[in-house]
Amino acid sequence: MKDVFAKKIEGLKSEGLYRFLKTVDSDQGPEISCQGKKYLNFSSNNYLGLANHPQLTDASIKATKEFGTSSGASRLITGSMTLTQELEAAIAKFKGSEAALVFNSGYHANLGIISALMGEGDTIFSDEWNHASLIDGCRLSKAPTQVYRHGDSEHLESLLKKSTSIRKLITTDSVFSMDGDLCPLPQIMKLAERYDAWVLVDEAHATGVFGKQGRGVVEHFGVDPQNPRLIQMGTFGKALGSFGAYVCGPRAMIDYLINRARTFIYTTALPPSVMAASLAAIKLIEEDFSLKEKLWENVEYFKRGLDALAVSPIIPIIIGDAQRTIDISNQLFESGIWATGIRPPTVPNGTSRIRFTIMATHTREQLDKCLTAIANCEFGIAN
């Protein structure tokens, strides 16, 4: 066995595709530490800096003291707690939908939702740049999946037009996780109406970041959250500084998922500490818009400094070659900037990139330091 995998790893290394773990020994703030050395963190999804916010950590500690460290069972056995109910009510209200269901992670949610709602006789329409969890959900469902060109609603329409399936699901990231661009949601909703399809929109990188109230790209584009074709999902682990995920939609669909989503049924429920932190995060962003405002100020500043066309806190610089991407990421690392290189299969071949993410808690000085480090490394980018 050792030989088999050693050979595979050699193969990955020769293509510049080998991955290994770097261990962080601090919290997920703008400055993180690795083996005692400090780095400016430009790779975290902790957009609002909530991952170490006292309101979240206090709520989490309080819940642990009151309810213990584990939920003890799956939700349908004894793991459904009042905290979960409160969290589901809060996220449904926040998202403007009838009901919500909490999943253990975004990955669980997408696998569970898609495989429960779709089957062999149905058809799924999936953006080619969708997150791996949506792709794997499509695979698990066994429904034929038609991949449409990234963000191309005309291509999507041509596929919908040809479909003979009665049940159709369009699925898309709302903010694409490796590019930071937005899906054309208003056009997608129109097509859903015209061709009688449902829409599953993944707001993992948008919740807490987009829309006046931070409700996501659905709010940003003024899409009716009560639209009976719309399924909103998202996670608590990014801007909300906690962990876990949710799906929002009509009550009947939520009840069906409770009965049929296997990644919901067959897993131990999230622990009290996590649910309390998520609940505290929703309360916090409902009341205080200042972090979101600060985040967008920082995004504007950083993107001006880079002369980039970014529309979200995710700002990639496309390098192309995988090995070159790693070399540049290492150069940045040596100058104290933590900006992870992203390579295939996460992104298409030949589009390896350094992906910068901006946080509300970055100071001007920290943003400047990163911009200087970028200017000083040998880029010569084909961007």
Ligand SMILES: *Cc1c(COP(=O)(O)O)cnc(C)c1O
């Ligand atoms: C991160 C992410 C997920 C997975 O969420 P986890 O809670 O981290 O499992 C799903 N979809 C998208 C678009 C993501 O970026």
